[in-house]
Amino acid sequence: MHKACRRCHHSTAEELIAFVNKRMGGADKFVKMVNAKEESALHYAALIKKNNLHFPGEEQKIVSLLMKNGADVFQQAKDVRRKTN
Numbered sequence: 001m002h003k004a005c006r007r008c009h010h011s012t013a014e015e016l017i018a019f020v021n022k023r024m025g026g027a028d029k030f031v032k033m034v035n036a037k038e039e040s041a042l043h044y045a046a047l048i049k050k051n052n053l054h055f056p057g058e059e060q061k062i063v064s065l066l067m068k069n070g071a072d073v074f075q076q077a078k079d080v081r082r083k084t085n
Contacts, residue, residue, distance in 0.1 A: 002035060005044035008052040010061045013041075017069050028070025038078045042071040 004012040020027040034040050045066060048059040067073075 001030065001033065001041040002039070002044050005041045005048070005062055005066070008048045008054065008058055008062065010054070010058050010065070013062055013065055017065065021069075026070075031066055031069045031071050032075070034075070034077075038076070040071065040075050040077075042066050042073070042075065043077055 001013060001016055004016060017027045017031070020030045024030070031042075032040060042063065045059065045062045048062070053059060063071075
């Protein structure tokens, strides 16, 4: 899911969620999965740049899809920046 969102592939994200919904009866846990930095697919979707779009509004459709399937807007990622003294 993270890769589909990072590369702005709405159709892939939609298919992944449909597959997980069919197999597991819900995709909320899948949508909320995080990487080592505790970033969710929604974090990646929020970083989509206009030059990555395959059609106008694709980034909005991805965010909407994630939200409809349980994405947590309050999920915080780890701050992995190095602290300097």
